Amino acid sequence: MSENHRYNFDFIVIGSGLAGLYSALQLARNGTVAVITKGNVDDCNTRYAQGGIACVLDAADTFDEHVRDTLAAGDHLCNEAAVRKIVEAGPSKVRKLIELGAHFTTRGELGEVKNQDDFDLGKEGGHTKRRIIHAGDITGAEIERILVEEARSNPNISIFENHIAIDLITSWRMGWIGDDMCLGVYALDSDNNVVKTFCSLATVVATGGAGKVYRYSSNSQIACGDGIAMCYRAHAKIANMEFFQFHPTILYHPQVNSFLISEAVRGEGAVLKKQLSSGKYVEFMDSYHPMKSLAPRDIVARAIDNELKRSGQRCVYLDIRHHSEEVLRRRFPNIFEKCMSVGINMAKDLIPVVPAAHYTCGGVKTDTNGFTGINGLYAVGEVACTGLHGANRLASNSLLEALVVSEFAADDIVAKLDELKKRSSQNMIPDWQAGKATNSDEQVVITHNWEEIRHFMWDYVGIVRTDKRLERAKQRISLILREIDKYYWDFFVSKDLLELRALASVAELIIDSALSRKESRGLHYNSDHPERNTALDCVDTVIQKPSSR
Numbered sequence: 001m002s003e004n005h006r007y008n009f010d011f012i013v014i015g016s017g018l019a020g021l022y023s024a025l026q027l028a029r030n031g032t033v034a035v036i037t038k039g040n041v042d043d044c045n046t047r048y049a050q051g052g053i054a055c056v057l058d059a060a061d062t063f064d065e066h067v068r069d070t071l072a073a074g075d076h077l078c079n080e081a082a083v084r085k086i087v088e089a090g091p092s093k094v095r096k097l098i099e100l101g102a103h104f105t106t107r108g109e110l111g112e113v114k115n116q117d118d119f120d121l122g123k124e125g126g127h128t129k130r131r132i133i134h135a136g137d138i139t140g141a142e143i144e145r146i147l148v149e150e151a152r153s154n155p156n157i158s159i160f161e162n163h164i165a166i167d168l169i170t171s172w173r174m175g176w177i178g179d180d181m182c183l184g185v186y187a188l189d190s191d192n193n194v195v196k197t198f199c200s201l202a203t204v205v206a207t208g209g210a211g212k213v214y215r216y217s218s219n220s221q222i223a224c225g226d227g228i229a230m231c232y233r234a235h236a237k238i239a240n241m242e243f244f245q246f247h248p249t250i251l252y253h254p255q256v257n258s259f260l261i262s263e264a265v266r267g268e269g270a271v272l273k274k275q276l277s278s279g280k281y282v283e284f285m286d287s288y289h290p291m292k293s294l295a296p297r298d299i300v301a302r303a304i305d306n307e308l309k310r311s312g313q314r315c316v317y318l319d320i321r322h323h324s325e326e327v328l329r330r331r332f333p334n335i336f337e338k339c340m341s342v343g344i345n346m347a348k349d350l351i352p353v354v355p356a357a358h359y360t361c362g363g364v365k366t367d368t369n370g371f372t373g374i375n376g377l378y379a380v381g382e383v384a385c386t387g388l389h390g391a392n393r394l395a396s397n398s399l400l401e402a403l404v405v406s407e408f409a410a411d412d413i414v415a416k417l418d419e420l421k422k423r424s425s426q427n428m429i430p431d432w433q434a435g436k437a438t439n440s441d442e443q444v445v446i447t448h449n450w451e452e453i454r455h456f457m458w459d460y461v462g463i464v465r466t467d468k469r470l471e472r473a474k475q476r477i478s479l480i481l482r483e484i485d486k487y488y489w490d491f492f493v494s495k496d497l498l499e500l501r502a503l504a505s506v507a508e509l510i511i512d513s514a515l516s517r518k519e520s521r522g523l524h525y526n527s528d529h530p531e532r533n534t535a536l537d538c539v540d541t542v543i544q545k546p547s548s549r
Ligand code: FAD
Pocket: 014, 015, 016, 017, 018, 019, 020, 036, 037, 038, 039, 041, 042, 043, 044, 045, 046, 047, 048, 049, 050, 051, 052, 053, 054, 139, 140, 163, 164, 165, 166, 206, 207, 208, 209, 218, 219, 220, 222, 223, 226, 227, 260, 358, 359, 380, 381, 382, 383, 395, 396, 397, 398, 399, 400, 402
């Protein structure tokens, strides 16, 4: 590192979940890679994934059926060509993960007598076939484990932990003429409190989603939408932010903070039940959808929300008591242990659950190569919107997308390498201009704003929306954004402030997108416009920050 904290790499990857590390491993074959990540290398949503990867691996399954289920869940908003391309690439990419050393559960391990070596394929909401390859109920941890191992031992990859990306460096940002291009990123080294300049030929944003914008969320602390906000400031297109997915079944218990009960539990026959005033527990999903408890996620979450609002109760319940303790311990070891730790034995007790914010279906608009339209700038994984998910993501299609598109992105970058090299202007990039002060007594204000956003997003921009509530949310977010821009930003840069700025920006993108969509579709339900408008089929909501050019 030079005195002025400057680094030159061939490629930069921001984020170290599945999308980031898999991109880095592919790119490292063609040059040096900096992986910039804001916490420890394995702080990410990937690590918490339970259900698995949706992928056609069974002879009784077909690509057409996987495509059909994805389109049905996406409620007439998916890009069918993108869906087909990603679905069809799934099996070969999953095999590469296996070659790298990922261990997925076989039927033999579950004690089945036939087909001992075949992978056990789980089922989840919206899938008409068993097609989820999994590592017990800790699929994400297994994937992250092997990717971290591979990345750490690769001499072409340097991992910068506790470095939070602040802003992309683009040619337009610097006032240069010609096509816009991304030249790198400024990042805060939060251990040493210095801002560093990372220059590259191509930059891959793999910063994940924005679940933390809501008060109740299944997501890791990192999920603040940093990459979406950063790309928006860089004038990239942002699409479909109104489609925020709420997972129907988060464990409801005072001693547990946001623990997911995988949809795979319903795949093994668990049914949702509500408690009547008589004390009796009864199923309710049959009055909402023919697939009942295994209906697509938007429908199940909305049904639960409706039941809770009608009854005033705090939670509904999952009933999987038809399986023995032995079977459940073997299939869901992690979930079983977590439930036991608070006195719930899944084989004997009902599991109390509530919905919570889970997945950002919208994001930085890209093609299936992760290309954003800005030269040298790519977005992959949950941060991106490729057209795969449409108005509602089909369960376990996210890990599939992160895996497949990361490799496509790396291939695209490598194919354009000569052109990127010609445009390279690393020496002309200015260093970060420091703010006026590094000390602040404003932590309380940051915490307050953070809490306020998460509360009103939950209450006004949640599972069921109205025009009036969205307008209220808009007024509040405008105020907070003005405060951030005009007040704190001049004073100091800290990780908390950067995350608050991202969260506020993403909240505004969600609100604006929701306000502009005057219909109900998939995850966006507005009771003032309860019907789907067929004229808007396949019409994305796209927001782009105006440029002064
Ligand atoms: P992440 O894994 O979230 O990684 C993002 C990375 O970016 C992190 O390393 C983070 O620290 C870093 N980062 C963020 N901002 C910055 C910044 N400003 N500077 C530097 N670094 C930054 N999907 C499935 O398909 N199947 C499942 O079974 C499944 N189960 C899930 C269970 C849970 C509890 C959750 C929360 C999600 C689940 N999902 C599942 C969704 C899936 O896990 C995620 O969509 C996927 O892992 C996202 O991968 P990613 O690499 O895009 O992002």
